Amino acid sequence: MTQSNAFNLIVIGDRINPGFKSIKTLIENDDLAGIQAMAVKQVEAGSHFLDVTIGPRAVNDPDFMARTIRAIQDVVTVPLCFDFPTAAVQAVCLATYDRARANGALPLINSITEHRWGIMDLYKTHGPFKVIVMASERVDNGIAKPNKTAEDIIATARRAALRLQAEQGMAMDDIFIDISISAVVADTTGLHRATLDAVRAIRSDPDLKGIHIMGGLTNIGQQLPPKAADGSDMKLSLECAFLTLAVPLGFDAVLATPWRPYHPLPDDNYVLNAYRNILEQTGGNAMRAIRKLYKA
Amino acid sequence: MPSLPAGPLLREVAGQASAKRSSQQRFRDEALALIERESLAEPALSFSIVDLEEPAAETLRAGDERFYAPKLLPQSGRLTALACGVATVGPRVEARVGALFRERSMSLGLALDEVANELLFAVSRRLQDRMLLAARKSGLNLAGELRPGDPGLALNAQAGLLRLADAESIGVGLFGGHMLNPIKSVSVMFGAGVDLPAVRWSRCDECSSRATCKIAPRELVDA
Numbered sequence: 059m060t061q062s063n064a065f066n067l068i069v070i071g072d073r074i075n076p077g078f079k080s081i082k083t084l085i086e087n088d089d090l091a092g093i094q095a096m097a098v099k100q101v102e103a104g105s106h107f108l109d110v111t112i113g114p115r116a117v118n119d120p121d122f123m124a125r126t127i128r129a130i131q132d133v134v135t136v137p138l139c140f141d142f143p144t145a146a147v148q149a150v151c152l153a154t155y156d157r158a159r160a161n162g163a164l165p166l167i168n169s170i171t172e173h174r175w176g177i178m179d180l181y182k183t184h185g186p187f188k189v190i191v192m193a194s195e196r197v198d199n200g201i202a203k204p205n206k207t208a209e210d211i212i213a214t215a216r217r218a219a220l221r222l223q224a225e226q227g228m229a230m231d232d233i234f235i236d237i238s239i240s241a242v243v244a245d246t247t248g249l250h251r252a253t254l255d256a257v258r259a260i261r262s263d264p265d266l267k268g269i270h271i272m273g274g275l276t277n278i279g280q281q282l283p284p285k286a287a288d289g290s291d292m293k294l295s296l297e298c299a300f301l302t303l304a305v306p307l308g309f310d311a312v313l314a315t316p317w318r319p320y321h322p323l324p325d326d327n328y329v330l331n332a333y334r335n336i337l338e339q340t341g342g343n344a345m346r347a348i349r350k351l352y353k354a
Numbered sequence: 355m356p357s358l359p360a361g362p363l364l365r366e367v368a369g370q371a372s373a374k375r376s377s378q379q380r381f382r383d384e385a386l387a388l389i390e391r392e393s394l395a396e397p398a399l400s401f402s403i404v405d406l407e408e409p410a411a412e413t414l415r416a417g418d419e420r421f422y423a424p425k426l427l428p429q430s431g432r433l434t435a436l437a438c439g440v441a442t443v444g445p446r447v448e449a450r451v452g453a454l455f456r457e458r459s460m461s462l463g464l465a466l467d468e469v470a471n472e473l474l475f476a477v478s479r480r481l482q483d484r485m486l487l488a489a490r491k492s493g494l495n496l497a498g499e500l501r502p503g504d505p506g507l508a509l510n511a512q513a514g515l516l517r518l519a520d521a522e523s524i525g526v527g528l529f530g531g532h533m534l535n536p537i538k539s540v541s542v543m544f545g546a547g548v549d550l551p552a553v554r555w556s557r558c559d560e561c562s563s564r565a566t567c568k569i570a571p572r573e574l575v576d577a
Contacts, residue, residue: 083369087362095483098490103552133490317552 063104064321065301068270068311070139070166071105074130076113085112088122090129097130103316107166108134110151111141123147124154131156137163139190145177152184164188168313169236171195172218173202181226189228190272191218193256194238206247208255211237215260219269230268234311235260239273241280242296242336242351246344251337254304261308272311275300287354288328294318295329296351302330357524358480360395367472381465388466389447395473396444398524399481403437403489403546410434410547419514421543425506426498431549437489437496438518441481442526442539443473470538478540489546497550500543502532504557507543515541 063069073096076082084092097108108130116123130138137160140151148167155165169190170177181187193215195202205211215235222228237256240249257271278300279293286292301309302323314320323330329351336347368386389395404416410433412424427433447470454463482499489496500507502515512532519541521527529535558564 083366086369087366089362089480091487092480092483095486098486102495133487 063312063316065305067301067305067309067320068106068272069104069316070107070109070168070272070311070313071100071103071316072109072274072276072313073100073315074108074110074112075141076111082113085115090125093126094129094133097134100316101134101136105136105316107137107139109139109141109168109313116142116147116150117144120147120150123150127151127154128156131159135159135161137165137188139166139168141168143169143174145180148177149180149184152180152187164232166190166234170218171202172197172214178222178226185226186228186232188232188234189222190234190236191215191222192236192238193218194236206249206252208252208259211252211256212259212263215256215269216263216266219266230266231270234270234272236313237271237273237309239275239278239300241277242333243281243348245336245348246341248337248340248344250300254307254337257304257309258307270311271309272313273309274313276314282348283352285352286329287332287350287352290329292329292351295323295327296333298323299327299330299333303334357396357398358477360389360393360397363395363397363473363476364390366476367469370472377461378465381461382469384462385465385469388450388462389469389473392446392450394444394447394450394466395470396446397442397473397477398444399439399441399477399484400520400524400526401437401439401481401485401488402518402520403435403485403492403494404518405435406433417518419518421507421511421514423500423507423511423543425500425553425555426543426545428497428545428547428550428553430551431497431547433545433547433550435494435546436518437485437544437546438515438541439481439485439543440516440519440521440524440526440534440539440541441474441477442524442534442536443470443477444525444538445536447473448537474538474540478542481540481542485542485544489544494546494548495550496544496546498545498553498555499557501541501557502543505560506557511543512541515543 074081074093076085100108112123112126138155140148142148164187166188167177169192171192193211195204196210196214205214219233222233237253239253260266260271275297279296282292284292286295298320301320332351336344339347407415410427414421414423414436416436451463451467486496502512503509509532513528526539527535
């Protein structure tokens with residue numbers, strides 16, 4: 059089961075999530091041994107953190123949430139990443155997390171936004187911890203708005219990171235900026251181009267030195283056919299294409315299934331070149347470029 | 355080693371989405387109800403991790419048994435033990451299937467047989483989870499899965515594997531040859547050791563049904 063990713067990314071294993079049908083069954087059946095086995099498999103496959111979410115049951119049954127965390131920490135020593143939007147659930151997770159069992163490593167909170175900053179109130183009572191900041195939205199005149207340009211993503215990331223540093227004294231190494239990788243199929247407005255430009259700018263900002271830049275890749279190939287025009291696995295090829303371009307710019311962490319065989323694509327790879335072409339287009343031209351992914 | 359509560363297994367199988375015609379779904383629902391009403395499922399599992407008696411070679415010696423299984427030899431790390439396990443849903447469900455056929459309730463009999471197979475998969479997954487965790491607690495990891503009769507492990511390994519897994523403790527044995535009794539049972543062997551790398555093969559690789567198999571892709575995803 060042991061393997062390492064070819065990009066040397068920090069891998070946050072994403073499998074303990076009821077979005078996966080097999081895990082939903084484990085959660086519904088209180089099958090902690092099954093959840094433990096999934097934790098072990100992910101660590102043996104190279105996960106540096108394990109993302110943990112049990113869906114709505116975390117709200118209704120905090121005792122089960124706590125038992126799940128203890129069960130996972132009984133069998134693995136990597137730090138956990140708690141994936142819940144509410145402070146109440148995060149408080150249960152943080153109170154249960156045993157830092158000593160993770161060799162002193164801090165847990166990771168997934169996630170806060172400028173609009174959902176209240177979770178940071180836990181830092182004084184339940185901290186310290188690391189945190190994922192969603193840079194995909196910002197607060198504008200008190201209203202949450204999606205970021206659609208590189209400038210907005212960069213500004214949000216910078217503002218949030220410096221605020222965490224100033225208010226909580228957090229080190230940049232404890233901050234993960236999630237730049238949100240959208241589905242290619244819907245990208246007629248240059249979102250992917252903005253995302254990659256943001257990665258480059260955030261990484262080169264001297265005030266943010268040491269910060270992590272991450273994202274989940276599961277959306278990128280959504281609604282596209284299973285095979286690309288060159289016969290390759292469309293989703294995997296697109297994920298690799300993104301990483302091939304983003305990692306050299308400074309993208310260094312991924313929320314993903316750790317045994318997914320990510321690898322850099324050669325310069326003449328069909329999907330990589332089709333993806334590059336998409337990055338240069340908008341509107342109808344982008345639609346035509348996207349079609350080239352599956353029609354040679 | 356433990357029998358398992360049947361309730362969660364039944365719920366798991368019942369919750370699996372099916373794309374069956376309504377008549378098939380009706381028989382499936384009836385089969386699930388029959389299992390519950392008559393307590394036909396008696397899931398149980400047993401396993402052990404047995405140290406090798408000598409350094410790993412093409413023929414592996416453990417617990418006074420010998421297994422010719424060169425596929426389990428790792429490319430790196432150290433193979434130090436064999437993890438042998440067996441799981442069953444017990445004899446009652448297959449007896450009931452037989453009775454239904456004798457009563458000419460073929461459709462319900464087929465549905466019950468299919469549900470019993472799904473139950474066996476669910477027990478088998480629990481067996482593998484527990485073997486993985488036991489290995490982990492011993493500071494070992496598992497790599498390479500073989501079942502007697504697979505390319506890489508001869509069918510006549512069945513008796514030795516069952517003995518090492520203490521299959522008798524859960525009522526699993528062999529018919530005259532190498533067939534498991536109860537029929538709704540499985541046996542499995544993993545290599546266990548230190549820093550074993552992921553294997554590049556699957557027991558499904560040489561199966562002629564691989565292209566159309568509904569199980570193999572799922573096992574790859576969940577590996």
